[in-house]
Amino acid sequence: AQKVTQAQTEISVVEKEDVTLDCVYETRDTTYYLFWYKQPPSGELVFLIRRNSFDEQNEISGRYSWNFQKSTSSFNFTITASQVVDSAVYFCALSNGNKLVFGAGTILRVKS
Amino acid sequence: DAGVIQSPRHEVTEMGQEVTLRCKPISGHNSLFWYRQTMMRGLELLIYFNNNVPIDDSGMPEDRFSAKMPNASFSTLKIQPSEPRDSAVYFCASSLLAFSSYNEQFFGPGTRLTVL
Numbered sequence: 001a002q003k004v005t006q007a008q009t010e011i012s013v014v015e016k017e018d019v020t021l022d023c024v025y026e027t028r029d030t031t032y033y034l035f036w037y038k039q040p041p042s043g044e045l046v047f048l049i050r051r052n053s054f055d056e057q058n059e060i061s062g063r064y065s066w067n068f069q070k071s072t073s074s075f076n077f078t079i080t081a082s083q084v085v086d087s088a089v090y091f092c093a094l095s096n097g098n099k100l101v102f103g104a105g106t107i108l109r110v111k112s
Numbered sequence: 113d114a115g116v117i118q119s120p121r122h123e124v125t126e127m128g129q130e131v132t133l134r135c136k137p138i139s140g141h142n143s144l145f146w147y148r149q150t151m152m153r154g155l156e157l158l159i160y161f162n163n164n165v166p167i168d169d170s171g172m173p174e175d176r177f178s179a180k181m182p183n184a185s186f187s188t189l190k191i192q193p194s195e196p197r198d199s200a201v202y203f204c205a206s207s208l209l210a211f212s213s214y215n216e217q218f219f220g221p222g223t224r225l226t227v228l
Contacts, residue, residue, distance in 0.1 A: 033214060045203065045219035052214075091155065098143055098162065098207075100217060102155040 002027045004094050006103035013082050014111050021077040021106045023092030029053075033095040034068065034075045039105070040088040051075060082110045114138070116220035118204050124226045130192040133223045136185055137206030145217060146179055146189050147203040155203075161187065194227045201225070 003026040013019045025034065036048040049059065051068050059066045063080045079086055087110045092103045117136040125131055137144045145160040159169040161181045169179070176195070181187040191198055201222045207215040 035216060037219075043201065043224075044221050045205075047216040047218065050214075050216050098160060098167065098212065099157060100145075101157075104154045 002029075002032075002094050002096060002101045004092050004101055004103035006090075006092055006106050008106045009104070010107040010109070012109040012111065015084060016081050018078060018080050019082050019108065019110075021079075021090050021092075021108065023075045023077065023103060025073050025075065025092070025094045027094060027096065029096050031096075035093040035095065035100065036066065036075075036077050037091045037093060037102075038088045039091065045091070048077075079108075082108075084110050084112050086110050116204055116206055116218055118202075118220035118223050120223060121221060122224045122226075124228065125194055126228050127195055128193045129227075130190065131194045131198075131225060131227075133189040133202050133204075133225070135187045135189070135204030135220060137187070137204070138218055139185065141206035141208050141218075142184075143207045143209070143212075143215070143217075144181060144187050145205040145207075146187070147205065147219075149201045149203060149222070150199075158189070191225075194225075196227045199225055199227050 005024045032053045034051045038046045038048055056068050065078045067076045089105045089107050091105045093100045119134045143162050146158040147155050149155050158171045159179045160167055164181045177191055179189045201224050203219050203222045205217040205219045207217045209215050
């Protein structure tokens with residue numbers, strides 16, 4: 001069975017701090033994709049990144065970076081110099097076939 | 113380009129009433145997904161369609177729930193009769209390719225359903 005665990009239920013930081021959101025996944029498949037989505041207070045789900053199981057290169061996009069480690073089945077997300085606008089719920093998800101399996105989400109609160 | 117469109121955005125109904133949620137996927141997308149989000153259970157996949165055909169409805173909670181996709185640009189999720197425990201935010205999402213893990217899913221704004 002496939003499973004995604006986001007152990008951090010809620011994180012609070014002060015603006016400009018760096019913060020890392022953890023994601024651990026379980027799958028028996030050799031080919032799969034991992035995703036991160038953001039759900040701001042307005043409620044919609046916004047796609048952030050996709051990673052395939054054969055590409056373990058870290059990725060950086062502005063203040064966002066992702067660390068994929070197959071050996072530990074982890075796909076962690078770091079926000080550098082956090083801003084109040086980063087406050088949201090962040091979901092990690094695993095895909096196999098057509099379906100996405102989501103983690104429970106991590107609530108990030110960035111205080112000014 | 114318009115994203116995934118859902119209607120209504122908010123629905124308040126009384127227990128026992130029929131509720132119909134509507135979704136228009138992104139034009140050209142071949143997969144459509146219905147999710148339910150609650151505090152207790154998080155994001156759950158209810159059903160998904162590839163090329164208008166239901167592929168997996170194992171997440172549909174019970175026979176009171178049904179979904180249809182009569183054409184590539186429209187889908188409905190119906191609850192009959194509704195119960196208070198159905199109160200949740202229902203999301204529709206679409207992705208470009210059918211039978212592909214590769215594509216990200218694009219989500220609509222959701223319908224917040226309250227059953228009194």
